[in-house]
Amino acid sequence: MSNDDRLAVFIGHWMTQGKTVAGVPIVGGDVYTWGPGGCVVMHPYHGLIGDLGVGGLEVISPDPKTGQYGTHFFDGEGNVSMQTLSLRDGVWYWLGPRTRCKGVFSEGGRKLTAHHERSDDGEQWAPSMTVTLRKI
Numbered sequence: 040m041s042n043d044d045r046l047a048v049f050i051g052h053w054m055t056q057g058k059t060v061a062g063v064p065i066v067g068g069d070v071y072t073w074g075p076g077g078c079v080v081m082h083p084y085h086g087l088i089g090d091l092g093v094g095g096l097e098v099i100s101p102d103p104k105t106g107q108y109g110t111h112f113f114d115g116e117g118n119v120s121m122q123t124l125s126l127r128d129g130v131w132y133w134l135g136p137r138t139r140c141k142g143v144f145s146e147g148g149r150k151l152t153a154h155h156e157r158s159d160d161g162e163q164w165a166p167s168m169t170v171t172l173r174k175i
Contacts, residue, residue, distance in 0.1 A: 043101060045126055046080050046108075048148045055086060057153075057170030063089040065170055074098070099124060136161050149174040 049071040057065040067086015074081050078101065085094035095114035102109050108124040110133060122135035131142040142153040151172040156164045 043078075046099065048144055049080060049082070049099075049151075051174045053151070053172040054175055055084075055170050055172050057168055059088065059168045060166050065168060067093070069172055138167075139164065 050073065051071060053069040053071070055065065055067040055069055059065065065086065065088050067084060069082060069084045071080055071082045073079075080099040082097040082099065083094070084097070085092075087093065093115065095112060097113075098111045099108050100111075102123075105123075110122045110124050112118075112120045112122070114120075120135055120138070122133045122138070125132050125134075129143070131140075131144075133140040133142070137158050138155065139158075140153050140155045142151055144151050152169070153172070154169050155167045157167040158164045
């Protein structure tokens with residue numbers, strides 16, 4: 040299997056900055072690379088939310104049944120979560136049971152702005168943070 044052209048925009052090293060809705064600063068680094076065989080994308084990330092160190096690994100894989108992608112997040116505390124990733128009208132959407140994100144690339148694919156939301160019940164959503172990734 041070969042690389043998925045739609046995912047190619049993610050590939051690279053990124054510096055991440057943003058804020059939570061409470062105004063807590065977020066800084067970090069993200070790396071997106073093709074996995075062996077070019078079928079999946081591996082995305083290790085690390086950083087700080089305020090003084091709290093955060094990090095983990097996201098693995099993005101194609102879902103041939105839907106034409107979308109599945110994501111698996113493994114965080115530094117041992118938690119695992121899954122989301123669906125889709126591309127519609129130039130906008131990337133991550134959707135999970137309690138978290139979701141809308142990401143838009145700009146500046147020729149060198150900037151990704153991501154608006155994250157959380158939900159306690161999976162129905163009522165509230166903004167949680169906005170981050171900007173810049174390709175370096």
